[in-house]
Amino acid sequence: MLNTETPSTRHPDLDTYATPALLDAFIDDQTAAVAAVKAAAAQLAAAVDAALPRIRAGGRLLYAGAGTSGRLGVLDSVELYPTFSWPRERAVAVIAGGRGAMFVAVEGAEDDRAQGAADLAALHPGPNDVALLLAASGGTPYVLGAIEAARAAGSLTIGLANNPGAPVAQQAEIGIVLDTGPEVISGSTRLKAGTAQKIALNTFSSALMVRLNKVYGNLMVDLKATNAKLVKRALALTVRASGASEADAQAALAQCDHHVKTALVMLKRGVGVSQAQALLERADGNVGKALAA
Secondary structure (H helix, E strand, O other), X not given: OXXXXXXXXXXXXHHHOOHHHHHHHHHHHOHHHXXXXXXXXXHHHHHHHHHXXXXXXXXXXXXXXXHHHHHHHHHHHHHHHXXXXXXXXXXXXXXXXXXXXXXXXXXXXXXXXXXXXXXXXXXXXXXXXXXXXXXXXXXXXXXXXXXXXXXXXXXXXXXXXXXXXXXXXXXXXXXXXXXXXXXXXXOOOOOHHHHHHHHHHHHHHXXXXXXXXXXXXXXXXXXXXXXXXXXXXXXXXXXXXXXXXXXXXXXXXXXXXXXXHHHHHHHHHOOOHHHHHHHHHHOOOOXXXXXXX
């Protein structure tokens, strides 16, 4: 029996717990998710290093999963645009059952291997693309079909699963096993198995964005200011990183469509928008190098 399907021996009488003890059981068990990701850090680092040259060459991040895993892939893909201004068309996710499965579980969709292959193939993967294949059990047919299509196209395949020896991890070029063990509610991988996948995806994509010069120091200077909250954040980041007054930072941001990177170079180098953009382009988007040029 798979670890994720094995009933936990820690809480056999879970249904009799008082509410505080019940909450403690769920919360305490989540710590295993962090430990599982830390244990897989070397594999995650290998995945980042292998993905980087492909993404720099124009490749995309392609996510495929079913159920909770599929929804986590969608979540990671859509958050890259507002956080890092990553083009939406370069982070694309498919989920068993189609888009509607984000909101309503589509029973049986995960068992369709051919559909997984077809959905991934419909994205027209290529050798510069990076496919992230997600399955808590590690044997989901839909995801195995997606791996086949991605590998056939020459894409880099990265498989994330929560059981040792999982086919998803074995059949991908880089396998990442997040061994979270039995769940408090047996088989409910929306619990710590899902938490571990969320942490791993956050870690992978965020590290990749740092390597792609989307961060200056530890500041998210390439955000897309698409709402009032993010406009305020862009201003605060510009003031903090440049040392300029709020008024000067606001004026610079107004000239460059609230692009923090450009505003920083404008303020710190004392140049206009076009010059700042040119400095950033020559530095491959690296703010530190643009300032030092």
